[in-house]
Amino acid sequence: MITKRIIPCLDVKDGRVVKGVNFVGLKEVGDPAELAKRYYEQGADELVFLDITATHEHRDTMVHIVEKVAEQVFMPFTVGGGIRTVQDIKAILRAGADKVSLNSAAVRNPDLIREGASLFGNQCIVLAVDGRKRESGDGWNVVINGGRIDTGLDAIEWIKKGTELGAGEILLTSMDADGTKNGFDIPFLKAVRKEVHVPVIASGGCGSLAHFAEVFEEDAADAALAASLFHYGELTVGEVKQYLKEIAVRL
């Protein structure tokens, strides 16, 4: 049977991983290719790189990073952040990434999903959606620009549309759960999963081993993404996989 995937996420700014990392012998910031290799050796199933570079001038840096990572790491990885055009998608995939994730740019230009999927295949296009519960409590809105802008779009409707346009996977981040370390947003994930047939990656809120177990036991996601938990060395990917094996979530 297929296993549930554990996916570390690395934030990259101007060519360096910026979230703190705590691997032995490495400083607070790190070389993306080197960190990718550490995660590969720890048994991560995939990696996600999020380019949070503010300026256009540094965009080419990301392509070089992708090239370096692809030379050393024989596992799938996704690159997101700042991808706005088909040319951007092409450059990242050509450099050796397996998938790109589209977020704000897809909201502004949904056709980007369709074009990307038809040119490179649905499996290459991950739709990343940041959602926040509406004050009325009856659903979730899509927020963009790192949570700063509430689009007013219903998250479930947007995700349905995104998969119809060709997104092959959903990376769902709950802005309500993100940073809380209280666990993944199970109701939100389940609401999405009920409506779409493509794999869903859970993101936001993971703070312990039990949270990984919960999201999979509830069948709320096909994969779980975490950032700070791994970067700060609170847990290693190996520990998570070992734990899940023990509690018999098939890994």
Add this chain to the structure above:
Amino acid sequence: MIGIIDYGMGNLRSVENALKAIGCQSVISDDPAVLDQCEKLILPGVGAFGDCMKNIVERGLDSYIKNAVSKGIPLLGICLGMQMLFEESEEKGLHQGLGFLKGRIVRMETDLPVPEIGWNELEWNQESPLRELLSEHPYVYYVHSYCAGDMKEENLTAYSMYGDIRVAGLVQGEHVMGTQFHPEKSGEDGLKILRYFAEVFS
């Protein structure tokens, strides 16, 4: 030297990187004169079956590949490249494949998410030298919505279960080998499968 067949689609660099990591020289090309210098060929592939076959035919590579294999040049098809080893596919209309293996590529009908994306265990259907080479429970990385159906048991070396579907993972015929999963993205076991193709398979 291994020739990676370039027909304008697919993540060729990943295959090249993986071959480099196992100390194997390779060249990416669509030029018969260059591919003629290679002892073995790899046919990668990402995208839709019909588009890929169209690109191959337009470049005259279909007859080149068939001719090479008939002369005993070993061929490895990866993902869509594996699917193209079969007779035909029903992805977005019926399309003809290269026809090295009997069978048809069909849509996966399951309640599980499609595409299947992720790591799945390879289970053996036929004896293979690979069994000794790989770990006891090898996991490999799949990304696909279609899989081989109606094929000969003797061609099916190993499979993975996706719900009730027995997904043809590793297939073999005369001078041809195919992996539905991505060996170049399947960690150490994946690299071992590439090494087996490069050094042993004939």
